[in-house]
Amino acid sequence: MDLTGHRYNIDHDGFTVIDDIYTSAEINAIINIIESADRSGPLFRQTDDVFAIRQFLKAVPDVSPLLLNDxxxxxxxxxxxxxxxxxxSIYFDKPGSSNWFVAWHQDLTISVDRKIDIAGYGPWTAKQNQFAVQPPLYVLQDNFTVRIHLDDTNENNGALKVxxxxxxxxxxxPENIDWQQETEVSCNVQAGSIMIMRPLLMHASSRTTNNKKRRVAHIEFSRATLADEIDWAEKA
Incomplete structure (x- = not known):
């Protein structure tokens, strides 16, 4: 696989889409593992608009070797x-009837194991006993996210707009976006394919209008060493 073009896309555009990373059989196996997981734990959240699993690889460990394949x-x-x-790692299942949308934003925080005042880190947030903080800019600039699509996704069922x-x-x-200069792009991704993006890429997603599901595994990667007093919450 020649990945030269994808390296350019990420450097220049902040994202790229790579097809056929997973076979249909692998996708079905991943879905079966997720659907058989015990959903009673605190890392699972279900509403009419979304089913989500936080700390996904920790909550459903059997899925790791399938997602992180060769x-x-x-x-x-x-x-x-x-x-x-x-x-x-987060898993999102957006039902076909979902009205859930996400406004324009960058992913500016990382998940860490504790809250402590450290120069260059902040502001802080906490959600479900999970601490998040905005780190120094160089950390965000080097990180990347892989979005593994388990369904065909386009602008009608919540594909990311970037x-x-x-x-x-x-x-x-977001309030400073210059719409005279920016061009919105819908990142349509087929099942079994991936979207890779930088966290500083401005992105959003719309409501579902075609009654089709959108299931995505969102996995963030880094190689940064954080300040001595804290560490990554989900380092694996």
């Missing part, structure tokens, strides 16, 4: 180099 590892090694590890190149603008507030 094809994905080869992509990561060839596009980004060595030394990266998983630092966060502003190409916005990751190069450092901290870019």
């Amino acid at each position: 094809r994905l590892k080869n992509v990561i090694s060839n596009v980004f180099g060595d030394g990266y590890f998983v630092v966060k 502003l190409p190149g916005s990751h190069l603008k450092e901290i870019y507030r």
Whole structure:
């Protein structure tokens, strides 16, 4: 697989889509493991609009070898180099009837194991006993996210919308988006394929309008060493 174009896409646009990382059989196996998981734990959240699993690889460990297969590892090694590890994982199941949407934003926080005042880190948030903090900019600039799609996804069932190149603008507030200069792109991804994105890429998603599910495994990677007093909450 020639990944030269994908390296350019990530550097220039902040994202890329790579097809056929998982076979249909692998996708079905991943879905079966998720559907058979015990959903009673605190890491599972279900509403009419979304079913989500936080700390996904910890909550459903049997799914890890299927998601982190040799094809994905080869992509990561060839596009980004060595030394990266998983630092966060979430599973989203957006039902076909969902009205859930996400406004324009960058992913500015990381999950860490404790809250402590450290120069260069902040502001802080806490959700379900999980601490999150905005780290120094260089950490976000080097991190990347892999979104593994278990369903065909387009603008009608909540595909991400992105502003190409916005990751190069450092901290870019939604209220400061210059719509005379920006071009919105829908990241349509087929089942078994992946989208890779930088966390500083400005992105959003719309409500579902075609009654089709959108199931995605969201896995964040880093190679950064954090300040001495804290560590990644989900380092694997």
